[in-house]
Amino acid sequence: MIQILKTPEDLRHYAAQLRAQNKTLGFVPTMGALHDGHLTLARAALGQCDECLVSIFVNPKQFAPHEDFDRYPRQLDQDATLLESAGVGAIFAPEVEIMYPSDFQTMVTVGEISRPLEGEFRPSHFAGVSTVVARLLLLVGAHKAFFGEKDYQQLQVIKQMVKDLAIPTEIIGVPIVRETSGLALSxxxxxxxxxxxxxxxxxxxxxxxxxxxxxxxxxxxxxxxxxxxxxxxxxxxxxxxxxxxxxxxxxxxxxxxxxxxxxxxxxxxxxxxxxxxxx
CATH class of the missing domain: 3.30.1300.10 (Pantoate-beta-alanine ligase, C-terminal domain)
Structure with a gap:
């Protein structure tokens, strides 16, 4: 049965169990509404690590006021079924107040690589992404984290952030998964x-x-x-x-x-x- 973790304490207990068994952990951060692209990331994690943890968190800090935060699909039960069938052992699905307590004051910004392209059209986006990913990586403490190349600039931003902050998690890029028509899964x-x-x-x-x-x-x-x-x-x-x-x-x-x-x-x-x- 797949575990649903809700708090940092849950994560610490899960990680302690893996350490006691000398197991490596692969991490896949997502916002849910999972498709085969996400499952490919989970399979890649399980191919390189003993266990895989997937986070499901629709991050309000990476959406501008006019974007689709409120209508972004949320389907935790369906996602959990898919992940369990793929062999994933646990999901971290925190509420917003867990990720961002009322006294939360820190934002992570990455410089040059975040400024062109997405940075021009969604100027607050990458600060929100960098902040949530940094927090997740530090909470989870995985050996490796897996990101799809569909969000290519995001992948480069995260690699730079992890390098600059010496976060001890290796970042792995995974090729885009496409429909037979060529459309990137999203x-x-x-x-x-x-x-x-x-x-x-x-x-x-x-x-x-x-x-x-x-x-x-x-x-x-x-x-x-x-x-x-x-x-x-x-x-x-x-x-x-x-x-x-x-x-x-x-x-x-x-x-x-x-x-x-x-x-x-x-x-x-x-x-x-x-x-x-x-x-």
Whole structure:
């Protein structure tokens, strides 16, 4: 039977049991509404560690006032069933007042890597992510923590934070899990209407077209402009970005760039979709 842990004391007791058995712990932080992408992270954790702990916490600090905090799906019982079937031993599912007591005053901000792209369009987002992830990593004390590459910039921010703060948990990136159409799995895909789904499927195809154009020598500004136009022609609304960046800095490439990443964020109806691929 999967354990549901609610408090730091519960976590300490769970961790003490693992230490007594000399077992390693893999950690997967989530906001719930789990899909096969999350389960892939759990399987990766169980492949590298003796046990896996998944946290389920819809973090209010990473949502701006106009975003979807109130309507974000919450389905703990369903999520617990999925995780138990995947072999996960425990879930940490704290209430907001446990994560952020009334006297909580600290926010964690990461510098340069958090400023472009998501940082431009969701300026408070990464401070909320960094704060909750730092708190979770310190509470859980796992040997390794697993994050999906769909949120590529988030992964880089967390790696930088863990390095800077010397948090003794190894951060592991796991490749994006996709539907057969190429659409990246996301809890927010549930917001898409039946009419929007086939349009959403085109996002990843456009990224791959951008990669082909880049490899054939087309200028980056032309590639980006054409891609944005294609999205809008398909029926996407506001395009926050669709761009080719240095994979390490997430800034526009320079002559020193050796690894590239194509990243996109765009609205389809009320749903904000993100995706990325390496070149």
């Amino acid at each position: 809890s927010r895909n549930a917001y898409l209407s039946a009419q929007e789904r086939p349009i959403a499927d085109q996002l990843n195809k456009i990224l791959h077209n951008m990669a082909s154009e880049f490899q054939s020598g087309t200028a980056i500004p032309d590639i980006e402009q054409n891609a944005q136009q294609k999205l809008q022609d398909l029926g996407f609304g506001k395009v926050d970005y669709i761009t080719i960046r240095d994979a390490q800095t997430l800034l526009p490439p320079t002559e020193d760039t050796t690894q590239y990443r194509i990243l996109a964020a765009a609205f389809l109806g009320k749903t904000r979709l993100i995706d990325n691929i390496g070149i």
